[in-house]
Amino acid sequence: MRYLNKLINTIKKSKKTVIATHFDPDADGICAALSSAYLVHHYTRRTPVLFCHSNIPSKYTFLLNKYRFTKVLPGFDLMIAVDSAGISRIFPEAQNITDERLQGIPIINIDHHKSNTSFGEVRIVQASVSSACEIIYNIFKRLSVPMNKQLANIFYCGIYSETGGFVYPNTTKESLTIASELVACGVQPGPIAKKLNAKTFTGTLLLSEVLKTIKVHRSVGVMMLTRRMLRKSRARMDDSEHFVSFLQAIDTVRVSVFLREEKDGIRVSLRSDGIVDVDKLAARFGGGGHRLAAGVRLPQGIESARDAILSAIFREIRKRT
């Protein structure tokens, strides 16, 4: 309980709290920030500012309620960083914790990435837990902070998404037990799954373009999304969030590489069945994530990015076999 006392005391001392999640946010990151906001509000009666360097995909709007995320960092005296392995996941331009905006400001670090850089004064980093949301749910429970339906939906969405709808290897007895407790609080699994898995029509047209690029080199699947496909289908980049699962679903594929051509470079999503530690692999290119799911951004063209990543993966596989 000692770390929980420290957590709550730090929150109570703050007058202006910022809760920050990583850029290119996923449901776990967004929901971890939102649930932390309820925690701050419960103990201080103040509404914290939510910060994210990127836009929040519109399909998560139903979870926001009175909260909004800002891309402009206001003045603050405490930062709660959630679902972020390092400060550079929050500020893409920051190299490390010495980012000047954080000089002298206490940081609470709540995360479940093995690669967490252990930053901040209060660290609640639990790599064996399914999601950042599950860590925060456990905090609510241990402190007996009251739950309501909106909050239950937030926790459920984070855990559901981070476990791929309770199918990825991070799905545990604990995460399923929590899911059932959340359903008891009023979460409706069917309608929530429908909302989270809904695709736009233009996004589906984009998918049909992207699927045509699939190549499987031995056990490595590769797929690409170019700006031209985006224009042709009139879709938005965030329509492609789960495309990588189509690669993973191919029976012979053990490592998946999905490359997206963005304005300022190439964003690469990596998935693995365990044959390659994609967290370590991504780290070599300045990215990161988890052992089985990670991401990286590369400055070069899409084909050169693909070749660089593929040769690194093949090297790893050769070492293993």
Ligand SMILES: [Mn+2]
């Ligand atoms: Mn997460």
